[in-house]
Amino acid sequence: MKMVREGSRVLLLLFCLSAVVLSQACIPPAFLGPPAPPYSEDVIHTILNRVTAQGNLVNTLFCTGSLISKQGEIEQEANIAIVGQRSPLRVKMEITHPWGSPIANLLVDDDHFTLVFFPEKRIFLGSVKKGKPTRSFPVPLDPSAMWAFIRGYPLVPVYKKADSPKKGVIRLLDAGNILLRRLDFDLSPIRPQACYFPAIGMTQYYESFEKDDAVEYARKVVLKDTSKRKSLILRIKHALFNPRLPSGVFQVAKPEKFKTIMLSRETKQQ
Numbered sequence: 026m027k028m029v030r031e032g033s034r035v036l037l038l039l040f041c042l043s044a045v046v047l048s049q050a051c052i053p054p055a056f057l058g059p060p061a062p063p064y065s066e067d068v069i070h071t072i073l074n075r076v077t078a079q080g081n082l083v084n085t086l087f088c089t090g091s092l093i094s095k096q097g098e099i100e101q102e103a104n105i106a107i108v109g110q111r112s113p114l115r116v117k118m119e120i121t122h123p124w125g126s127p128i129a130n131l132l133v134d135d136d137h138f139t140l141v142f143f144p145e146k147r148i149f150l151g152s153v154k155k156g157k158p159t160r161s162f163p164v165p166l167d168p169s170a171m172w173a174f175i176r177g178y179p180l181v182p183v184y185k186k187a188d189s190p191k192k193g194v195i196r197l198l199d200a201g202n203i204l205l206r207r208l209d210f211d212l213s214p215i216r217p218q219a220c221y222f223p224a225i226g227m228t229q230y231y232e233s234f235e236k237d238d239a240v241e242y243a244r245k246v247v248l249k250d251t252s253k254r255k256s257l258i259l260r261i262k263h264a265l266f267n268p269r270l271p272s273g274v275f276q277v278a279k280p281e282k283f284k285t286i287m288l289s290r291e292t293k294q295q
Contacts, residue, residue: 061191061193063190063192063194064189064192064195069189070187072210073195075215076179076181076208076217077181079178079241080176080178080179080180082239082267083176084110084111084267085108085109085110085111085266085267085268085270086107086108086109086265086266086268087106087107087109087264087265087270088107088175088261088265089104089105089261090104090261090262091104091105091260092105092120092258092260093257093258093260094255094257095258097254103120103122103123103128104120104121104122105118105120105259106119107175108270108274109175110275111172113134114133114134114135114171114172115132115133115134115135116131116133116171116175117132117133117274118130118131126143128143129141129143130278131277132277133171136152136154137150137151137153138151138152139279141278146280146282147283147284147285147286148279148283148286149286149288150285150286150287150288151287151288152288153167167224167225169182169222170222170225170227170229174248174259176242177242177244177259177261178217178231178241178243179208179220179231181206182205182206184197184198184206185198185199185200186198186200192212193209193210193218194207194208194209194210195208204223206220206221206222206223207219207220207221208220208221216231216234217231217243218230218231219231226250226251227250227251228248228251229247230247230249231243232245232246232247233245237266240266242264244261244262244264245261246258246261
């Protein structure tokens with residue numbers, strides 16, 4: 026009889042503990058305390074100065090890794106090698122199958138791009154501002170977004186106003202209060218967690234930060250469109266920052282038998 030009573034007490038204790046935990050989980054957020062206040066102007070200034078200084082640490086880079094493209098349940102992975110220069114923007118990407126066969130070579134030289142797409146035996150030429158081969162090559166050609174993608178760290182654009190709707194978020198606006206960027210930050214330590222590019226409707230997420238001397242960078246960058254149906258993941262395995270780049274490195278070979286297509290904003294992507 027005594028054992029039954031002891032067992033009942035244990036069950037009662039467990040029930041009470043469960044009730045406490047569940048009751049706390051069901052409390053509306055308002056009763057858990059007020060939300061954290063937005064960043065003050067001084068804090069915004071300090072954070073943006075830090076992000077700007079970090080962005081300015083890298084002028085050139087070379088990195089290798091993998092590129093994963095996801096669309097619904099379909100996932101494809103390839104190897105990638107990247108050479109980049111921040112200003113003026115020059116980026117060369119070589120993408121290959123895991124067994125080494127080439128998929129695409131992309132060269133961005135300031136406002137001009139050349140895309141050699143091997144599966145279709147086509148060469149796409151155009152302006153970064155006017156043409157975007159999104160079907161054949163899902164990397165955004167917006168210069169700031171492209172550099173942030175391969176650098177693993179966002180750049181702070183020229184802006185007129187900065188505000189903070191809530192703690193951990195900073196918005197950058199132009200003179201007409203049009204949103205240029207939205208930056209989300211981890212709170213401890215304070216470092217970029219995401220960057221929204223409204224002009225192209227895409228968000229970059231930065232994960233697995235590492236440090237190379239003073240340079241901070243994310244080894245994993247996830248790019249998603251507004252619908253979040255498509256995503257592109259860059260995993261950096263090896264990175265070298267500020268190397269001296271050979272003068273001829275920003276060139277791509279154009280196979281003679283490939284068809285050349287000029288792209289513009291009005292060109293229908295097939």
